Amino acid sequence: MSNQDPVMRRSTLRAAALRVADDVLFPAAAEVDRTGVVPPSHWRALADAGLYGIAAPVEAGGPGLEFGEVTEILEVLVSGCLSTAFTWLQHHGVVISLSRTANPSLRDELLEPTVSGRLRAGVAYAGVVPTPPRMTATRTDDGWIFSGHAPFVSGWGVVDLLQISARDTATDDVIAAILPTADLSTDVRASPVELTAAAATATVSLQVGGLAVPDARVVSRVTLDEFFANQNVGVRLNGTLPFGLVRRCTALLDVAGQAPAARRLRERADEARVTLDSAMNDAAALLAARADAARLALDAVAALVAARGGEALRRSNDAERLFREASFILVAASRPELKDLLVRRFADAPDPR
Known part of the structure; x- marks a missing residue:
């Protein structure tokens, strides 16, 4: 799709988003709300339409959309089913992180499958926002130990990858790591959060105790000021x-x-x-x-x-x-x-x- 004329590329993805939102997501939204479960066919429809990679630049295998084109597609999908779209929205932050990372081995491993939607991703960054932070990272010889609490994490049991952010106990820098959710069972305890709306987001509260994070899984390290400066993009996406x-x-x-x-x-x-x-x-x-x-x-x-x-x-x-x-x-x-x-x-x- 990245080889298409830009106007055609935008038209194709926008048409795909409208079709998925109006023909797939909205007709099922009441049932998703009633059952609290997003059907796997929704995730397949998003992947088949090329909508998992909309935030990726051309050089990262994405369509290279303008920011306004990305937000338009997000709006359209939210209008179809909030639970599906909110869970899927978290994925794009991970795609952006991987496309910008200074960790080439992590990018080579994960960027293509996240852009294609073969791997679905979520985020847990709210633990670094308050002071004192809810999530901390302590340096070891070959990585970090993450400990703390992430109160609202969506897509649990749905996403394959989770980007967790924590504050360095020594410098207050923000360390972000991307980990397979299958590897989190030992040191992470998930407690379901019962929501009155968008319950199908599969939102949980995570208690993280002594989670070993090797340097190879770190996607970024920024100062706290840089972290908050970069949050404007996330605020606009949400x-x-x-x-x-x-x-x-x-x-x-x-x-x-x-x-x-x-x-x-x-x-x-x-x-x-x-x-x-x-x-x-x-x-x-x-x-x-x-x-x-x-x-x-x-x-x-x-x-x-x-x-x-x-x-x-x-x-x-x-x-x-x-x-x-x-x-x-x-x-x-x-x-x-x-x-x-x-x-x-x-x-x-x-x-x-």
Whole structure:
């Protein structure tokens, strides 16, 4: 696909994403929500469509999409099934790490199978965000010992690889390693997290005790400042979640005969997207734009519930499920600053600064 004309490449992948979202994921979303299980056929459909490698540059075997093209595809997939898309979204962070790593042997081993989707990957990086960190790394002669807690890790039992980040106890640098999940059973204890929405993400809390990580599995080492500077990309990728929900709600509003409301919500989404993209180099502005997008998603699903009326209270109804998923989007992949922004927005309270 990387040899295609860029316009054709974008068109092909976008068409594939639309087909998978609307013809495969959305028709099964209610059943995925009911059972709490994403069927293996969903992962195969994403891989067959070439959608596991969309974040990889051409030189890494990917399509070399522009960042905006990647986020558009993420939005489309989120509109199909939040559980499937949220689990799949984590994979792209690992692809990006492997495409940029200074560890050539790890890149040669894992990049091609992750780009193709033959290996699925997840991440556990939230343990390094707070101070003191929840996840630490202690240097040994030939590697590291990771210890700590990762409270929300999605895709457990689904992903083949897990990228775990920890803070060096000596320097506070962030060490990230990619490990096969099959090798984690001895030193990692997983406890299921019962979610009211997107339960099929197979989210667990990980307790890590004395996990030996050889240098050969380390994908990156950066200073803490560099780590937080790089988080803007992750914030923007997770910022696709609200827009995916808006896309589905507006489509259902059209069906419900509420086209003017759907049109206005799409206009607001376009405005919010531009604001989010323009804030990529400003962490504070980016979080503010992310909060506004999350609030917009809640507005969109509230409009859908109102349009559907009493039927939206039934557990089998799309509007009821999407309303629960809006609460997931408010807090998923969040951080204290974003939570505070949302609380102030919903309370109509001034910024204390």
